[in-house]
Every structure is written in C-alpha cells, then in structure tokens.
Amino acid sequence: MNVDGKAYRTVWSDNETTSFSVKIIDQKKLPFAFEVKELLSVSDVVRSITDMHVRGAGCIGVTAAYGMWLAAHESHGDPMLLRSFADSLMSSRPTANNLAWAVERQLSELINADPIDWTEIALNEAKLIADEDANWCRRIGENGKELLFDLAKNKPDDQTVNILTHCNAGWLAFSDWGSATAPIYAAHREDIPIHVWVDETRPLNQGSRLTAWELEKEGVPHTVIADNVGGHLMNTGKVDIVITGTDRTTRYGDVVNKIGTYLKALAAHDNGIPFYVALPSSTFDWKASEGGLGIPIEERSQDEVRKMEGLSSSGELMSVELTIPSVSYANYAFDVTPSRLVTGLITERGVCDASEKGVMELFSDKKQLCKS
C-alpha cells in the first residue's frame, strides 16, 4: 500500500546480487515514526519476529521466508545447520500458523536441491510467498467486499456501514492489503460509505497504533475504542458487521486470534451481528483438532501489559509503568473463538461457512494435509 505516495510492502529484499539484506517496516516505531529496518542475519530475523518489529500472521510468515534465504546463505551447504536455522525461525513465535508453513515450504524446496542453488531457490521462494500473500489478500478483498455491498444496499438513505475490527489484520500484518482490512479497502475504493470501530487492542495497542494509522493513510473514516466498548456498541445498534483476522484456523472453522477476539464474537452472536474472519489459506492448520484448544497460546512478558509507550507532552517517545511495581500481570496473547460463533470465513477462494464442510468444499485439494 502507499505511504506518503510511495508503494510499500511490509517485507522485501534489497541489492540481492551484492548483499544478503532483508528490509522490514519497523512496526514497533509506528505510528510515531515510519522507519525501515535492515535484517542481516537469521538471528536478526528471529529477534525481529520475537520482539514484534514485524507481527501479524502473514507478515511473520513472509519475514521467516526471507529469513530462510539468509539461513541458506549462512548454512554454507550444511543441511543440519539449515534445519537448525529453520527450527529457530519456527520457534520465534508459537501461535501463528503462517510462520511454520512458510519455513517448512522453504525447507522442502531446499533440502533436496543442490546446496549451490540454495540461496537462489530460497530468494525466489521468499518472493513467491510474499507475492502469493499479497495476491491472496487482494482476493480476500474482492470476495469480502460483497458482504459490505450487501449491508450498504440494505441500509436506508446511504447510511454508513459500521464495521468493528480487533487488533491489526491490515496490510502491515501481511505482505500487502491485509486480511480483515482488504474488504474494507476494496469497498472504500468503490465509494461504499463505511466507518470502522477500531479496538485499541491491549496490551500492545495494535489497533490504535497500526490499524488506525493504516486507515488514516487510506482515508477510511474510523474511531478507536477501548477493548471494553464493542459489546455496548453492538448492543445499541452501532455495529453492522465484525471482521477480524486470525493467526491459526482449524479446518473446522475454529479461530485462534489476538486475545479478546472471542469476547467480540460472543457479543456479535448475542446481538445477531455477522462475525466474519478473513484469512489466506496459509493460516489454516490442517492438522489441528476440532475446537482449537490444542493450539499453543503464547504467553508473553508481563512488562508488555505493565508498561505503555506513548508521546510525552514534550513530544518524546517513552514508556510509563501503569501501576506500582508490586502488582503482577499475566499476558496471554491469543484466544480461541469456536466455529459456532463465526458466521463465515473470507478466503482467497471465496467466502465459506466456518465448518469442516464449508472449508473442505473450498479447499478439497488440501485433504491429504489433514490428519486422518
């Protein structure tokens, strides 16, 4: 997407003939500064994922795919070393499916190839994964915008369609376009009147920091709310549809996403409001069992909840501690929304029911990946 008139992706490579350098938009700095960060080693890539300089299901998948290019270089033809780099990339964060998916895809391309071709193969595959991610998200937009068109059609007097979203499933969370935001961007570009309620998304505020920044750059009207507010908005007729992303989805339609998603799905269900989840197929965990409760839920440092970053009155970016040091916090990063609360899944192949039947009809070619 465009940032101040220039087209960007979230991850890319530079000067590939002379150096091994991966560039990322440093998402820890947004929205206060737009900075490009250079990653020069596998350990740089691991750190950038663990410390969330890049985050979001698709974006960490693409970053890890480029990480495997650096791994191919650093392995010097040693398959054991390559696998060990792959392991460290895969374990940089535990919950998102796209991470392991991208690394395993690279591994299977490389492991039987001549090591002399590794870097070229890995670079091409990383670019392919990034392009696919962008294209899939673009098609999610095409498929999902119809839902917004229908809502707009059924509103009297060109009234605005109100969408609620949680966390950032925008283009920053992917290579481009985003998952939850792709239908929003597509509908907005076709002049459907929309307004987005953006959940702040504590503890790291990806909503108020990243989603709001994206929507502003694209000119989409939006309002940030505390995570507590969505139920009240739904209960008082102020939300027409909820669209979120997901970090891992079972083939039964159960959705692992940023902590708090489940609460919004419950509120949507209680108020008869459609709750859609947008995802490229790389987010499906074909082997995960029904209900999704076996999927690992990342626990992160309590400092992420205890501290909050922002601008001081003198314009300095700084962290403050929100309570006294003796208080303990817990920091679970994801939750599971069961399929019964999900109206549908918006994928690159179309919109389907959040059920094994719905998913496997669209993705019948993935049957062999499913655990029997």
Place this chain on the structure above:
Amino acid sequence: MNVDGKAYRTVWSDNETTSFSVKIIDQKKLPFAFEVKELLSVSDVVRSITDMHVRGAGCIGVTAAYGMWLAAHESHGDPMLLRSFADSLMSSRPTANNLAWAVERQLSELINADPIDWTEIALNEAKLIADEDANWCRRIGENGKELLFDLAKNKPDDQTVNILTHCNAGWLAFSDWGSATAPIYAAHREDIPIHVWVDETRPLNQGSRLTAWELEKEGVPHTVIADNVGGHLMNTGKVDIVITGTDRTTRYGDVVNKIGTYLKALAAHDNGIPFYVALPSSTFDWKASEGGLGIPIEERSQDEVRKMEGLSSSGELMSVELTIPSVSYANYAFDVTPSRLVTGLITERGVCDASEKGVMELFSDKKQLCKS
C-alpha cells in the same frame, strides 16, 4: 479498611463544629500516592465527582450526601438555592443510581425542616448514609462469602478459588468494604484460599490502579490482566466465579456497570461460570424499565482513552499520548448486562435471582417506589 495500619473510610467530615470541610481519599492519585483531599464547597464536591477524584457507585453517593451538608450551609436557608445545589450534585455524573438516591434523600429531609437546622440535619444524614453504605457492604460480604465457601468445598485438595472481577467495586468505590470485594475480603479473612483475576479496566485502569492496590493492602493474592483476557481464562478453566459491582440495577436484574462488564458476563455464560453482581439496595433504580436500555450511558472525554498516566523510568508521574493526534476516540463509560446473563445479585439482605421475582421478594417494602 486499613491503610498502613490506620482505619479509613473513603469520605468523611472533619472539625465539624468549626468548619465545613469534607475529606476524601484522592483516588486519582492512587496507587502512586495516598493523599487526602479537602473539599470546602459544593462546587469542590461537584468537581471531585465529575473529575473522578472520587468514583464508584456508593462512594459518589456518600460524597454527594456530604456535598448536601455544604449545600445546606451555602444555601443560607433558601430552598431554591438548596434545590439548585442538589441539581448540580445530581448531574455531576449521569449513570450511577446512588448519586441521585443520596441527594434526594437529603433533600426530602431538609426541605420541610426549619432552615436553622439544615446543616445539623444534613451532616447527621450524610453520616447515616455513609454508615449505612459501610454496613450494607459488610453484610454483602457476609452473604456473598457463602458462595466462595461452597466453591472451595467442591474443589479437591484445597485448591484455590479463582475469582474474576472488573473495574473497582472495592471499598474505594463505597464508604467501606466494597461490594464485589466484600465477599472476597470476608472469605480471605476466614482463610479460604482465593486468587483474584483483576481486569485492568481501560480506559482509566481502576482495576490495575485501585483494585490491585486494595487487594495488596489486604494481602489477597491477585493478578492483573488486560481486559481482553478474561474470555480465554474462562475458556481454559482458570475462573470459578465472576463477581462485579454495578452503578445502577433495574428491579428486573439488568445491570449497568463499567464498560466491558457485558463482555465478561457473555463469556461466563458461554462457559457455565457463575456471574454474580454485588450491590447495596441504594444502587437499585426501582423505576427503570426492563432491559435497562433506557438508563443514560455516560460518554466521557476522548482524552481519557488517548492518554495514559504512569511512572516514567525516573519515577515521575506523567501522561503519554498513545497514538498520533489525528486519531479519534470514543469513550462510553458503562454498558448494560441483561438479567439473563446474571446468575444472582448479592445484596445486604441476601442473595437473590436476577429477576423481578427474586428482587421483589427480598425488597417487597420497595414496591411503592416502582413505576406501575
């Protein structure tokens, strides 16, 4: 309750024979500093309520009751002036029932009395309201602790009972003891093993700032979580009971409380976890219609969400802005939890169903207050 060995209430009067002075614990300073603030006029009292130096249903009721003592003094016997002070106290915040309840109770005591007795009557009535509030909360503790005893009994091997609470319905929110915390304090003092999950409660963080401070002072084990986390905890067996307070409750059992309560009630319901609401009878709005959707929901300044107060690394208390200035926020302060999601109400008279039948059986003497 005790603060560093000295017994405090949240609001009291001082040197009543020589001066008109109301003392409050300044809750905007907690937990970083424990300071007592002096209010010397009705407008001081109004400001302290509006700006939330005092907050919480019972506490603002008691503060307003003391405010009527200052109003009695400042009215110089003029009933019109007294009513106008009463109006400004009642409109200092719109949602909590206890505020209007306390002011109207004072007015009805004063308006037919000899103005020469106004200040004495108002002071006595304010003390009575404060004492009643404390006694009612103490009895809420006695009645509610049985629920925790029962949960503890049904746990194997003296396992801890996990309670989740939202916002601060602690002693700071009342004259003493608190509503949601009263059963917790009572059970803890009788050595029932308990642990409290404390919702941070954005935007103003009454959970991490006030409830955590209270629980620490009382030695009750607790962990603060972002407001997004409760659903996941309930979904994974980490919560045995939810207890919250309320700012206004219909006689049908619908509960208006801090924004986000409804989401936790939905999650408790979805996971078969009991969801109790603790309240003194002063919180009942006997005239409110079923469903509670006619009750005014306060909208506060967006700066309360945009900014966050905390300690800098050099120990200075300061505010930071959480995103760029162009982002708009909305700040709804309360939501409505319908009675169908409430397992029961814990009152000073006992625990009852959250239904008209349950409430009116306990409070049959209030029938004449109900709208026909």
